[in-house]
Amino acid sequence: MLKEERHAYILHQVNLHNKVLSSHLSEQIQVSEDTIRRDLAELAQEGKIIKVHGGALSNSFHQGITSQDVYAVKDKKTIALKAVELIHDGMFVLTTGGTTIAELARVLPRDLQATFITVSLPAAFEYANHPNIEVIVIGDKLSKGSKITVGGEAISKIKMIKADLCFLGNNAIDVEDGLTDNDWDVVQVKRAMISTAKKVVVLTISEKMNTSEQLKICDVDEIDILITELPPDAKKLQPYKKKGIQIL
Amino acid sequence: MLKEERHAYILHQVNLHNKVLSSHLSEQIQVSEDTIRRDLAELAQEGKIIKVHGGALSNSFHQGITSQDVYAVKDKKTIALKAVELIHDGMFVLTTGGTTIAELARVLPRDLQATFITVSLPAAFEYANHPNIEVIVIGDKLSKGSKITVGGEAISKIKMIKADLCFLGNNAIDVEDGLTDNDWDVVQVKRAMISTAKKVVVLTISEKMNTSEQLKICDVDEIDILITELPPDAKKLQPYKKKGIQIL
């Protein structure tokens, strides 16, 4: 097989599978690994692939890591914009922390007048940038990892609040396993929030759907509204709709 | 699985769940924990994640509030180092916010075990970096400008605490006018702190001495200890010494 042919073949394989192994290619094309390495080196030189120890990766791979973040931000903004619709003047809103919630804080209309209650310090910071909303911080012992206040005092304070809405930025959700998380303190707080809010809204990027963590927060049927970046009729969301959850 | 693939996978997991465990990843990717640790170390080196004992955290969350270009850092560090001497194991310490206090948080000995109580969110963040101290956040309505919680709830909570020490990072101090400030909410909080603490310690750079603001917090004779970057026998400090204040 000619060099150019090999190059074409390799490029095709890389774009198809996002990854090739030198050893594998050597076997497929029946040339020495040395030759394959030289081919990969050339293609990498031309910027058509990314050479790594053991083989090569598609370009989209490495770019994807950085732009992935951007994608996620875009998705989170989409989610935040949907969530904002639920908030009206005068409401009391309970929220957790997390990046999705941070995005929500940023897209709040400037003329919105509402009260946001949170145990998350980062979230409080975000809300503090808004001119008109009132921010209530629930105090107690500070959990260092998650930067939220935790403890009996915090829990009982949360339960004293009759919130109109409760926004949960979540870690993992699954139709069977329900809402789950990996931090004990966070779980306690979320449980308290769910128990006291009139409406429980879960914000999640679709990627986190159908995944589970170790600690259970609640079953899916305790959720009132589910917001993802997907359109409400997306296939992935139907199992949740069947459970009676409103999808936005 | 290639190293770069693992890195991409790990990064993805971290950004997705804000937290990963070495043991968990090792199981998922089917490589030894050693390899995972090396991967995490590399990613941390590149600044893509934050490595912690047992796994790694997303850095998107933790970056932020700290170390802006602070005015007179050197002086503030000098002050902080003097202040640290006053804190001993088991103490309950009330603190306000401000950059001097932030500096104090950074120079706390790693083995110090004490409880820090604050209404300042930025201060709470700083204290949260310390492994052994307990941080109690006093909750209430968040004052947006100063990022401290204010209100009757906060005041009464402060008064319920019998603190050993109270550190006041201050705006203005004058022998005649006493301790003054320009933020109504801050004044309320500081008054409460002074009234409940066994010892009141004022931290100030000498530049702020002999200046006054509109709102009075207390007279100088309510202050127990004054700490500045100057040596205790500095001329500027003598009027305060005469009032019976201990100078460090």
Add this chain to the structure above:
DNA sequence: TTGTTTTCTGCGTTTTTTTGCAGAAATTGA
């Protein structure tokens, strides 16, 4: 076609990278 030159390919050897392991050191949580 033939001879010369250039490029390509495979092989053996050396070097580098990667990975797992064992034991010591450290961190953590009770």
Add this chain to the structure above:
DNA sequence: TCAATTTCTGCAAAAAAACGCAGAAAACAA
């Protein structure tokens, strides 16, 4: 404090890459 985990360190084996070289193949010119 102690016990359990987790991490670090040096090390060794395996895999992959780099390097030089020689023969094969291709390109080119006469």
